[in-house]
Amino acid sequence: MNKTWKKAWHEFRYMISEIDGRDNPIIIFQRIRGWYQKNKIFLSPHLIEEYGLEKLINIDIKAYPLDKSESTPQNIRRFLNLEPSSEESMIMFLRDELWELVVLKVDIKCQRCGKLEMSALFDTEAKKVVLECTQCGWSQTTDGYPDKSVKTLKFAQNDDLKIAGLVEIKSYTFSLQRYLTTSCCVSTPLVGVRCLDGQLLERLRLRAWFLHSISNYPFLLNNTLRSELFFKAKTEFVGYPTNLVIIVTKSLMFPASNSTLY
Ligand SMILES: [Zn+2]
Known part of the structure; x- marks a missing residue:
């Protein structure tokens, strides 16, 4: 021994x-x-x-x-x-x-025993955060549905937790030119965007770039509503449900007139 x-x-x-x-x-x-x-x-x-x-x-x-x-x-x-x-x-x-x-503990109620404390873990197959009761081991989704699937769990990272909405997304201004270099034509002097922290943004960028669309202000309301619909319906793009929409608008440098872009 x-x-x-x-x-x-x-x-x-x-x-x-x-x-x-x-x-x-x-x-x-x-x-x-x-x-x-x-x-x-x-x-x-x-x-x-x-x-x-x-x-x-x-x-x-x-x-x-x-x-x-x-x-x-x-x-x-x-x-x-x-x-x-x-x-x-x-x-x-x-x-x-x-x-x-x-492991992050969250004050979410266990649907089985009622305890107000769950551990946030990451399901490697479903690629999303699941919650496990610290008292009875019951597992549920972040929306509160039972999750009885057989799964391989690992520790949830900050990025996973942010995407699941369990930790606050840090918001700050970063250089717009650096990130919007794909298909977008950024000719107007957009100055910056309040967005996610750099690491998460990098991870989301590949998924998000193709969704960039530069549009005119008359379509802003339409596109905002449509984005909300994608979010609520968890519409999948390249295999990932819509969890986040970034809308870049001008920063009071010009009036948001109908012919300018956002
Ligand atoms: Zn429980």
Whole structure:
């Protein structure tokens, strides 16, 4: 039996005791990762594998919603009073804490047990976010329908969560010329567009570029309504339901007269 895990646990508690009361979830995660890299040699490889520790610890921090985790220095200090009875229970504690940091929890009601807390995960087959109850394990779609399909789940990334509307889309102004270079003729001095953050935009761009249409203002209302219809009907374009419409309009530089473009 592997007894060296006790050394790893001792180091873990020391690392926890060093966490500052003001450390945010990203710093907490980095500290746990630092501890893990030094101490994994003391842990049993089959338990690391069974509890999926490597997948949790080796994430790209920027791509996951760690900044929205409810994990705090205060609640992580509970480990200081815990004495795991075996290596497996220690690894379970660790897995649960990493899960707490990496997986977004949302205040959406479970349709089965009524608990107001669900984990947002990503269904790799349906390519969309699904919600799993933290209490009873029930799975439902973000629209609240039961989801009983057999699926392979992974941790949902920020981009997935934004597309599912579970986290706020950061809005800012970026250079329009850089993005509208495809079939569009941008001859008027459009100055910018409030849009998604760059990373998500890059990902959406390939899907969205062909939908770019430059049109005259008389059609603005018509096209806005049509876009809403696509959104509500989840109309698919190249295999993806419509989740987002970007409408670029002029920024008060010229009046939006009928003959100009948007
Ligand atoms: Zn439930």
